[in-house]
Amino acid sequence: MTQSSGLLERLPDRKGLDRIWSVLPEARLVGGSVRDLLAGVPVHDLDLANPEPPEEVQRRLEGAGIRVIPTGLSHGTVTAVLDSVPYEITTLRRDEETDGRHAVVVWTQDWTEDAARRDFTINAMSLDRHDRLHDYFGGQEDLKSRQVRFVGDASRRIAEDALRALRFFRFDARYGSGRPDTAACEAVSEQLGLIGTLSAERVASELFRILLGPRLAETIAAMEAVGLLQVILPDPDPAALNRLLNCGAPENPLLRLFVLCQESSRELPGRLKLSNADAARIDVWASGRPILSPHMSDDDLRRLRAEQELDQSLERSWLHQACLVGKPDSIWDGFRSRLQALPQPYFPLSGKDALAHGVPPGPGMGQWLKKGRDWWMAQGCLPDRAQCLAYLLAHP
Structure with missing residues (x-):
């Protein structure tokens, strides 16, 4: 279906697009940019497709003085x-061969062929320079009715790229409504064996985007119902994630992932090939140290601030709130307010103080400073430099 749309009027600035069209008049906006123009949401990337080979596209653009x-x-x-x-x-393009991860493509001049290789109907539309919308698979109607469907046979689309199984649930969360498409869910369930062919990095990237998306509780439940959640994560516990969401915790995808797999959280870094920073964060949460309680005294809170970065302690407070069912939210809100209100305590002595008092460099200096810091911690992190020195001189 082709029709005049009025969509180009929604772009805040189309000077660059018009310049490209002056060189490549047959090019069209495609994919997410068209979808989001129709949906009335901000468009972040203007992607185009063109029937000419890439070398010819490059030659024409550079000939017009455009950087390529x-x-x-x-x-x-x-x-x-x-x-x-x-x-x-x-x-x-059209696909010649696929293996569930990569596709061998050949160029084509057929817009319908190119649209047919895309994942979802709402992503298969295109918009030309005359503001005409080209919709070969009913994407406009699906977007209007908030339905996410695969283009053509859902099982075949997933066989071409298994990551589409996860992408389906991400797009359904944002652009769908109610129960996900039955044919899509059946296809995902049938093709679960292909998920293992995907790189851990691709799975993790898509999973984090799901964890940051809308309708998360519904989406995770739907992924569990088709068996996808259990394939990509070790021992997932959606109920625990729901408790975290109900607490109003910050939108932190790693924190959500940890709660979802808390009992097997130490498997996550290896399984999903997480960064060293994310792996270290998970290790802090899984360790449960230092001890944290909503009823801590001010001295204990200062000790906590001295031992652990503030943001890590706050993250752990949300984990406790989600897991310790029965304690009112107001207790944890008060805990976080008290923790944030306290100034950051710093142990006031350093190696220079040790040298100035005759302690030579080496293990003995470390022991001297540790002894002073342990006493300072025991006093609620309140003694100043003079008091710490007085203690160490009185207890050589």
Whole structure:
């Protein structure tokens, strides 16, 4: 279906787009940019498709004085840069071979063929320079009725790229409503064996985007119902995640992931190939140290501040609140307010103080400072430099 849309009027600035169209008049906006223009949400990237081969696209753009980056010539993609804004332009393609992870593509001049290889109907529309919307698979109607469907046979689309199983639930959370498409769910369930062919990094990237998306509790429940959640995560516990969401905890995808798999959380870094920073964060949460309680005294809170970074302690407070069922939220709100109100305590002595008092460098200096810090901690992190020195001199 092709129709005049009025969508281009919704773009705040189309000067760069018009310049590209002056060089590549057959190019069209495609994918997410068209979908989001229709949905009335901000468009972040203006991606285009074009029937000419990528080398010809590059030649024409450079001939017009437009900077071009050959970002993926083997995949048919170049990036035009105008006024520091990138425009990704991809040659129309059709899949020749797929293995669930990668596709061998060939160029085509058939817009319908290119649209047919896309994942969902709402992502398969295109918009030309005359503001005409081209919709081959009913994407506009699906977007209007808040239904996310695969283009063509759902099982085949997933067989072409197994990551689409996760992408389906991410897009359904944002653009769908109510129960996910039955055909899509059945296809995901049938193709669960392909998930193991995906790299851990791709799975993790898609999973974090799901964990930051809307309707998370519904989405996780739907993923569990088709068996997908159990394939990608060790011993998931959606009920625990729901408690965290009900607490009003910050939108932290790693924190949500940890709660979802708390009993097996130490498996997550290896299983999902997480960064060292994320792995260290999970280790802090899993250790349960130092001890944290909503009824801590001010001295204990200062000790906690001295031992652990504030943001880590606050994150742990949300974990406790989600797991310790029965304690009112107001107790934990008060705990966090008290913790944040306390000034950061710093042990007032250093190696210079040790040297000034005759303690030579080496293990003995470390023991001297540790002894002073232990006493300072025991006093609620309140003694100043003079008091700490007086204690150490009185207890050599």
